[in-house]
Amino acid sequence: MSKLDSKIPEGPLDKKWEKYKSSVPLVNPANKRSLEIIVVGSGLAGGAAAASLAEMGYKVKVFCFQDSPRRAHSIAAQGGINAAKNYQNDGDSVHRLFYDTIKGGDYRAREANVHRLAEVSGNIIDQCVAQGVPLAREYGGMLSNRSFGGTQVQRTFYAAGQTGQQLLLGAYSALQRQVGLGSVQMFARHEMLEVVTIDGKARGIIARNLINGKLERHFGHAVLLCTGGYGNVFFLSTNAMGSNVTAAWKAHKKGAFFANPCYTQIHPTCIPVSGDHQSKLTLMSESLRNDGRIWVPKKQEDAAAIREGRKKGNEIAEEDRDYFLERRYPAFGNLVPRDVASRAAKERCDAGFGVNKTGEAVYLDFASNMKYKYGKQVATMKGIANPTEEQLHAFGKDVVKEKYGNLFDMYKQITGEDPYEVPMMIYPAVHYTMGGVWVDYNLMTTVPGLYALGEANFSDHGANRLGASALMQGLADGYFVIPYTIGAYLAGDIRTKAIPTDHEAFVAAEKEVQERIDKLFAIKGTKPVDYFHRKLGKIIWDKCGMARNEAGLKQAIADVQQLQKEFWSDVRIPGEANELNPELEKAGRVADFLELGELMCVDALDRKESCGGHFREESAETSGEQEGEAKRDDVNYMYVAAWEYKGPNTFELHKEELKYEVIKVSQRSYK
Amino acid sequence: MNLTLKVWRQKNASQKGELVTYPVSDISPDMSFLEMFDVLNDQLVTDGKEPIAFDHDCREGICGMCSMHINGHAHGPKDQVTTCQLHMRSFKDGDTIVVEPWRAAAFPVVKDLVVDRSSFDRIIAKGGFISVNTGNAKDANNLPIPKVDADKAFEAAACIGCGACVATCKNSSAMLFVSAKVAQLSLLPQGKAEASQRVLNMVAQMDEEGFGSCTNTGACEVECPKGISIQNIAIMNKEYLKATVVSEQEAQ
Numbered sequence: 001m002s003k004l005d006s007k008i009p010e011g012p013l014d015k016k017w018e019k020y021k022s023s024v025p026l027v028n029p030a031n032k033r034s035l036e037i038i039v040v041g042s043g044l045a046g047g048a049a050a051a052s053l054a055e056m057g058y059k060v061k062v063f064c065f066q067d068s069p070r071r072a073h074s075i076a077a078q079g080g081i082n083a084a085k086n087y088q089n090d091g092d093s094v095h096r097l098f099y100d101t102i103k104g105g106d107y108r109a110r111e112a113n114v115h116r117l118a119e120v121s122g123n124i125i126d127q128c129v130a131q132g133v134p135l136a137r138e139y140g141g142m143l144s145n146r147s148f149g150g151t152q153v154q155r156t157f158y159a160a161g162q163t164g165q166q167l168l169l170g171a172y173s174a175l176q177r178q179v180g181l182g183s184v185q186m187f188a189r190h191e192m193l194e195v196v197t198i199d200g201k202a203r204g205i206i207a208r209n210l211i212n213g214k215l216e217r218h219f220g221h222a223v224l225l226c227t228g229g230y231g232n233v234f235f236l237s238t239n240a241m242g243s244n245v246t247a248a249w250k251a252h253k254k255g256a257f258f259a260n261p262c263y264t265q266i267h268p269t270c271i272p273v274s275g276d277h278q279s280k281l282t283l284m285s286e287s288l289r290n291d292g293r294i295w296v297p298k299k300q301e302d303a304a305a306i307r308e309g310r311k312k313g314n315e316i317a318e319e320d321r322d323y324f325l326e327r328r329y330p331a332f333g334n335l336v337p338r339d340v341a342s343r344a345a346k347e348r349c350d351a352g353f354g355v356n357k358t359g360e361a362v363y364l365d366f367a368s369n370m371k372y373k374y375g376k377q378v379a380t381m382k383g384i385a386n387p388t389e390e391q392l393h394a395f396g397k398d399v400v401k402e403k404y405g406n407l408f409d410m411y412k413q414i415t416g417e418d419p420y421e422v423p424m425m426i427y428p429a430v431h432y433t434m435g436g437v438w439v440d441y442n443l444m445t446t447v448p449g450l451y452a453l454g455e456a457n458f459s460d461h462g463a464n465r466l467g468a469s470a471l472m473q474g475l476a477d478g479y480f481v482i483p484y485t486i487g488a489y490l491a492g493d494i495r496t497k498a499i500p501t502d503h504e505a506f507v508a509a510e511k512e513v514q515e516r517i518d519k520l521f522a523i524k525g526t527k528p529v530d531y532f533h534r535k536l537g538k539i540i541w542d543k544c545g546m547a548r549n550e551a552g553l554k555q556a557i558a559d560v561q562q563l564q565k566e567f568w569s570d571v572r573i574p575g576e577a578n579e580l581n582p583e584l585e586k587a588g589r590v591a592d593f594l595e596l597g598e599l600m601c602v603d604a605l606d607r608k609e610s611c612g613g614h615f616r617e618e619s620a621e622t623s624g625e626q627e628g629e630a631k632r633d634d635v636n637y638m639y640v641a642a643w644e645y646k647g648p649n650t651f652e653l654h655k656e657e658l659k660y661e662v663i664k665v666s667q668r669s670y671k
Numbered sequence: 672m673n674l675t676l677k678v679w680r681q682k683n684a685s686q687k688g689e690l691v692t693y694p695v696s697d698i699s700p701d702m703s704f705l706e707m708f709d710v711l712n713d714q715l716v717t718d719g720k721e722p723i724a725f726d727h728d729c730r731e732g733i734c735g736m737c738s739m740h741i742n743g744h745a746h747g748p749k750d751q752v753t754t755c756q757l758h759m760r761s762f763k764d765g766d767t768i769v770v771e772p773w774r775a776a777a778f779p780v781v782k783d784l785v786v787d788r789s790s791f792d793r794i795i796a797k798g799g800f801i802s803v804n805t806g807n808a809k810d811a812n813n814l815p816i817p818k819v820d821a822d823k824a825f826e827a828a829a830c831i832g833c834g835a836c837v838a839t840c841k842n843s844s845a846m847l848f849v850s851a852k853v854a855q856l857s858l859l860p861q862g863k864a865e866a867s868q869r870v871l872n873m874v875a876q877m878d879e880e881g882f883g884s885c886t887n888t889g890a891c892e893v894e895c896p897k898g899i900s901i902q903n904i905a906i907m908n909k910e911y912l913k914a915t916v917v918s919e920q921e922a923q
Contacts, residue, residue: 052805067726068792070832071734087812123808130808132801132861134825141815159825165733166828173800180796188789211781240728274701279709280730410732413756416701479805528716530709574721579683580782582724583716 004257004642004656007440008112013662014095017116020441024484025491032057035490036498038205038220040192040247042069044164044471045454046226047171048478054178056483061218062175062184063207065191065242065585070172073228073240074474077164078285078407080148080156081471083121088145092153094118099663101469104150104337105434105462106612106632107665108260110640110658112441113459120480121472125157127479133170135159147290148467150337150670156468161285161407167471171478190216191585192247193516195223195254195450196509202254202450203499206509210585213578215510217501221493222449222486225251226478229433229455231264233593233600234545235537237430238270238283244589245596248437248456256445257642257654259458260435261596262604265465265613266546267431268294268341271414272361281429282414284364284407286467289334291373291400292364292424294345296353298322303353313355313363313423324348332670339464339613339630340670342428346546347628349427356425365423370396428546432470434461434613435603438642438656442485443477446642449489453477458640463612517577520587525570529586532567536560536590536597544601549617553605560598561649567594599651603641606653609633625671634665672698672759675767676711678723681780684787688780690769700760704747705730705737707759725784732756732896735831738838739784740771745835745894753833753896773838777845777881788834790880791848797876798869799852801862820858827855829897836891836899842883847891849877850907851899857910867914874911 009016027035035058039050042064054060064072084097098118102109125143129135135157136144145154159166178184187207194206196217204219230245231237252258269284297303298320305311324344326333336344345362348354355361375392378399384391397420401408411419437445437452439459444451454474461469543556567590575581610619610630619631640656673696681688695711702710705727712722728736737754741747747757762768770784778786828851836847853870856862862869885904892901 048805055804066728066734066736067788068832070792071728071736073729073734076729076731076733085811122810123806125811126808127803127805129811129814130801130803130861132824132856132859134821134828134855134859135811136825137816137818137821139818141817141821142812159828162733162829165831166825169828173795174803174805176792176796177800177802179792180798186792188792238731240734241730242728275699277699277702277706277710279703279706282731409751410756413732413752413758416758416760483805526717528713530713572716572719574716574719580724580785583722 003446004438004654005440006110006656007442008110009441013111013115016112017119021484024488027487027491027494029057031494033059034498035059035494036061036220037486038218038223039063039226040205040224041072041226041228041456042172042175043072043074043226043228043454044168044171044474045456045478046224047072047168047175048475049224049226049453049482050184051171051174051178052479052483053486054183060178060184061187061220063187063190063192063205065210066188068188069175069186070169072168073243074168074471075165076240077471078161078283079287080146080158080163080468081124081167081475082148082155082468083125083157083472084118084155085122085125087143088154090153092155096153097121097155100151101460101466102462102663103668104464104466106464106668107462107634107638107660108263108611108640108658109460109462111660111662116481117460117473117476120476123480124472124475128167128170131170131174133159133166135166146287147335149286149289149335149341150332150466156287158287161287161404164471167475171475193250193513193588194509195251195447196505197254197447198499198503198505201448204501204506206506206513208513211580213576213581215513217506217510219499219501221490221496222451224451224453224482225437225456226453227456229436230593230596231430231433233536233597234430234541235533236273236278236281236541238267238281241280244592246589246592248452249592249596251437251445251447251450253645255447256450256452257438257644258435258599259438259640259642260463260603261600261643262544262607262614263434263463263612264430264600265338265432265434266342266428267338268345268428269364269426270429270431271411272356272425272427273358282410283429283431284411284424284426286338288364288404288407291369291403292334292366293323293368294325294334294341294362294364295321295323296348296355296362300352303355306355307357307359313365322348322353329670336670337464337466342546343615345428361425361427363423364426366400366419367423370400374399432465434458434463434465438640442488443482444485444489451482451486453482463614516588517584520571520573520584521577523569523571523573525572527570527572529571529583529590532563532571533586533590533593535563536594539563540597540600544604547615547617548604550605553601556601557598557605560594560601564594567591598649599643602651603643606641607637609637611637626667626669632667672700672762672764674698674762674765677767677769678784679771680723680783683782684779698759700758702759703730703755704739704741704757704759705755723784724782727755730755733831735833738773738786738833738835740773740838742769745773745838746896751896751898753831773834775837775843775882777843778834778837790882791832791834791845793880794845794849794873794876795852798872801856802865814860816859824855824858827851827858827899827903830899831897833896835894835896837882839890839894840883841888841890842886844885844891845877845880845882846885846904846907847895847899847901849873850903853910854903854906857906866910867917870907870910870914871918
């Protein structure tokens with residue numbers, strides 16, 4: 001009997017959430033005032049949850065490591081947020097969004113959770129507009145939409161290339177309103193370093209005040225982890241420098257199972273690496289694939305000439321270009337899901353068609369849509385019958401500027417090239433992690449009273465996330481799911497008085513944290529933290545990145561274990577513990593990444609099939625129309641892999657079988 | 672590239688700081704300004720010295736956390752660029768670069784180049800929002816908003832809260848930051864209901880935090896990495912005046 005109970009409500013799929021909402025136990029207002037909730041992380045999930053729970057009357061404490069809750073990395077999301085509004089009258093519906101998300105996730109997500117996500121998607125847009133989030137509009141005053149990968153409808157709402165920023169600032173303003181009203185206590189520049197459990201339940205956290213280094217004990221009837229994903233295990237990713245797995249990993253070591261850690265998303269459209277000094281990678285929004293066409297030269301000699309600087313992309317004739325996504329996937333073309341697009345780019349580059357100095361880049365070209373789609377439209381509107389190429393370029397440029405101006409500016413700033421004149425160069429980079437802390441339908445982990453929301457949990461995206469779904473999930477969990485589901489737990493906890501933080505469990509947890517910090521300082525080694533982080537990133541990227549195989553994964557596990565030993569004997573932490581010490585913060589995070597990296601490889605090794613972002617080289621189609629595409633194994637691997645921590649380097653697998661009651665599972669084809 | 676850095680070092684809020692000189696060599700023009708600091712810090716750690724503390728997070732110009740005053744300019748010499756998006760190709764081999772923290776009474780130094788900007792959060796908490804609880808919203812398209820207004824609101828909402836406007840203002844005024852939020856919300860129909868209260872409360876908190884007054888020099892607009900316009904200050908002044916008249920009338 002599995003230890004995992006997903007607690008999915010009975011009844012038909014499309015009635016489950018409705019029925020749940022009307023039957024979940026409620027907590028009366030007087031009791032809410034004496035119930036305390038700790039929220040760790042202040043991004044879309046954390047900010048939305050904290051604001052909503054405080055509005056309901058709970059006492060909320062919010063923690064973030066940045067100097068302000070408005071800095072959370074949700075802010076960097078560019079492209080948009082999906083919602084099944086069907087404003088475009090193109091046949092969208094809750095069911096279609098649900099279906100696209102399950103299919104996009106390669107049939108490895110939980111039906112009930114995803115359906116709920118699709119159901120509340122429309123409410124999110126309503127809520128954000130009511131908050132004053134300035135989403136893009138048409139001239140008639142109605143909201144505007146665009147397309148994203150993996151779908152055939154226009155359901156993505158956006159605010160130029162800054163959708164995440166605008167949605168986060170909406171949640172932040174709702175949060176600050178509660179701070180002003182005294183219902184939320186905000187702890188910025190605080191990092192959670194331990195979960196405190198009493199009688200098996202989460203009852204608080206130990207946090208380090210990053211300014212003075214003091215360890216603090218905080219009690220909560222429930223603890224919500226809204227701490228984002230673990231993409232920085234790769235060192236180079238599109239995550240912020242501070243994004244980390246520490247809160248989730250501490251929870252894991254205190255009994256929360258970690259699910260599907262090998263499901264990581266490599267995003268196809270990022271600015272390629274320029275050199276060894278690189279500290280992070282920058283995404284170019286997927287929305288660019290609406291108007292940009294991806295290609296490499298057809299001839300290897302052209303590719304070589306470009307790499308050596310003898311030719312420019314613009315000089316390659318139309319018939320000598322290979323629009324490989326349009327060629328391989330005629331039905332979806334440049335808008336195939338991210339995992340498919342990334343692998344296709346890697347395949348071309350590995351075959352010798354890459355177009356920058358390192359050979360790891362493909363073109364994303366706006367010239368044809370800029371001139372012949374938008375330029376022509378504007379020319380027609382202006383009544384110019386025979387526009388010149390220059391006129392078309394100028395007209396089209398204005399339209400493209402309005403749609404993607406900030407992205408083009410950012411590209412130019414980083415690379416020094418002007419994408420209005422020459423095609424962009426892009427290459428896949430780590431962007432998002434579908435895996436995360438295992439949660440049930442209530443978003444509760446395997447530790448009672450401990451929840452995980454947003455990217456920190458595993459539940460909605462299966463093995464691959466579709467574009468514009470991360471913002472949707474973070475806000476759905478925070479605004480519309482947890483306010484209901486937390487009642488199911490807290491209604492039974494109303495008689496629990498706040499536990500004083502001199503309780504032995506708090507004392508013991510704080511001691512553990514203190515000892516770990518002391519241990520790090522005591523090493524007095526020779527190398528800075530980043531040295532180990534870069535090494536870890538390279539191992540994981542090479543062996544547990546876009547393609548994985550058994551021998552490589554086994555080697556990676558051995559390499560990571562070796563690196564763990566090196567780290568704990570040779571890292572150097574300067575300064576002291578009782579002051580602002582960024583190196584100490586990084587060291588703690590990298591120590592956790594070193595353990596997580598191992599588990600990722602263990603999970604990838606266990607899953608001998610290919611699915612979504614997890615591509616096992618041993619499991620590919622060998623013939624027919626799908627030759628070379630990923631081959632799923634539904635008979636043996638249709639489960640969520642939830643790992644239990646059993647001590648250093650030891651993890652036990654628990655399987656949650658996935659049952660598809662409504663959706664017919666089939667091979668994912670975008671041909 | 673080989674450069675000479677003069678960097679402000681200050682152990683904590685209570686101790687005095689000073690400029691310390693560091694030579695850096697083999698800097699690639701493709702590096703960002705912060706990546707150059709990474710190189711320097713790794714070297715300092717390896718040499719057994721204390722690395723330089725500086726704020727940064729997203730490194731793509733949107734989170735607003737990075738905050739260096741470089742050669743007398745907030746976020747350095749280039750227009751509309753944050754420090755994390757400033758690349759070394761904007762400097763010349765052999766340059767001497769002076770790097771200081773934001774200077775303002777309302778932004779006390781925490782350590783080295785790190786300052787405390789929580790005053791901004793406290794201003795937002797006084798009114799930088801629309802009072803709508805979760806779950807009460809009507810269908811988003813029931814309220815058409817002219818594209819022109821929506822676009823203007825968006826431009827104001829693009830503020831990243833970095834504080835460059837304050838750092839660059841000779842009076843350390845926070846008017847550009849505060850007005851961007853006031854303007855965003857007052858341009859939208861959803862925000863009109865509490866417009867008066869919002870502007871009065873936010874301005875009162877701004878004054879309480881110790882920010883200086885605005886004397887219309889326009890330096891904030893010039894240095895703002897996101898191109899926030901000082902027209903927002905005019906909008907806020909109008910809203911403030913309107914609100915004062917209304918509140919005087921109500922008092923009578």
